[in-house]
Amino acid sequence: MANKDVSEELAELLTSLLSKRARVVVKHISEHGFITTEDLESEYGYKHPPRAVRDVREAGIPIETFTVKSSDGHNIAAYRFGDLSKIDEDKFGGRKTFSKKFKQELYESGHGRCAICMGRHHSRYLQIDHRIPYEIAGDRNSQNKDSEDYMLLCGSCNRAKSWSCEHCTNWLTEKSDKICSNCYWTHPENYIHIALREIRRLDIIWDEEDVAIYDKLKTVANSHGRPVPDYVKKIIKKHLLDNRNTSP
Numbered sequence: 597m598a599n600k601d602v603s604e605e606l607a608e609l610l611t612s613l614l615s616k617r618a619r620v621v622v623k624h625i626s627e628h629g630f631i632t633t634e635d636l637e638s639e640y641g642y643k644h645p646p647r648a649v650r651d652v653r654e655a656g657i658p659i660e661t662f663t664v665k666s667s668d669g670h671n672i673a674a675y676r677f678g679d680l681s682k683i684d685e686d687k688f689g690g691r692k693t694f695s696k697k698f699k700q701e702l703y704e705s706g707h708g709r710c711a712i713c714m715g716r717h718h719s720r721y722l723q724i725d726h727r728i729p730y731e732i733a734g735d736r737n738s739q740n741k742d743s744e745d746y747m748l749l750c751g752s753c754n755r756a757k758s759w760s761c762e763h764c765t766n767w768l769t770e771k772s773d774k775i776c777s778n779c780y781w782t783h784p785e786n787y788i789h790i791a792l793r794e795i796r797r798l799d800i801i802w803d804e805e806d807v808a809i810y811d812k813l814k815t816v817a818n819s820h821g822r823p824v825p826d827y828v829k830k831i832i833k834k835h836l837l838d839n840r841n842t843s844p
Contacts, residue, residue, distance in 0.1 A: 617642065618651035621675070630676040634666050649675050654730055656683050694724050694746075702748050711747035712757070712784050713799040722748040727783070728776040729761050757781045764791035800828075 620640055624631040636645035653659050658678030666672045703719045710717060711725075725747055726733065749757065761767050766775045780787040780797055790797060802810035810824075817827035 615651040615655065617648040618655050618657075621648050621652045622657065625675065625677055630662075630664075630674045632664055632666070632674040633672050645673075650731075656734065658682050698743075699724055699748070702743055702746060705743060706748055709748075710750040710753050712749055712753035712781075713801055715750060715801040716803070717750055722750060723754050725749045725754055725757070728773055729767065729781075731761075731767060732771050732776050733773055760791045766792060 621631055621636075624635065631649075633645040636642040636648055640648075642648045649659055649661075652675075658680065659675050660678045662674050662676070663671050664674040699719065702724065703722065708716050708719070708722075710722060727745055727747055761781060764779075766772055775792070776782050778788045779792075780790040780795075784797075784799075789795070813827070814824050817824045820827060822830070
């Protein structure tokens with residue numbers, strides 16, 4: 597059943613949605629009342645249906661998820677509009693673009709490193725990331741971007757952050773900026789939780805002349821029958837308990 601009650605508002609929204617996938621989802625829901633993962637795959641050819649729906653959410657339009665039966669009788673996800681009075685104007689129209697100058701400023705201030713693993717990369721291999729996920733905060737300061745609100749991540753760390761955030765209770769329910777601001781994925785240098793779990797994490801990159809040290813460490817760890825991370829923790833623990841030398 598088409599959602600006639602919101603058709604006029606949706607017509608206006610469609611003109612400002614930048615993503616083709618988002619326009620497809622919004623148009624289908626406005627005409628049929630909802631859209632399923634099966635519709636997105638079979639009718640529109642999208643291999644990753646949740647990504648298309650996420651485009652709509654990132655454009656500031658509330659979307660609800662529920663379950664329906666597929667054509668072969670299996671449970672699948674379906675999506676419909678939420679309360680359109682709660683459209684987030686900070687996200688309206690989708691993600692904002694970033695200038696080359698802005699990325700260069702981030703690159704120079706971060707000394708060419710990924711903000712999570714601290715590995716050095718050429719600028720083209722680093723991606724601009726919202727410290728507080730776009731899904732939570734949008735682009736609150738899109739006209740005068742503050743570099744403090746963004747960081748550069750390598751592709752691997754960006755994917756890891758996305759997976760962790762998307763499975764966080766705060767992402768799914770509360771959507772609190774404050775909770776995000778205390779997370780490792782927002783401020784890896786100063787945090788109290790990782791996706792609301794009491795975890796501490798240390799990423800160490802071994803490059804150039806340090807590779808030989810890592811190889812030796814791995815050999816010793818293997819001789820003790822331990823994975824490298826466990827062996828490193830054992831060494832650190834022993835050093836701290838012995839308290840013999842506090843300097844590196």
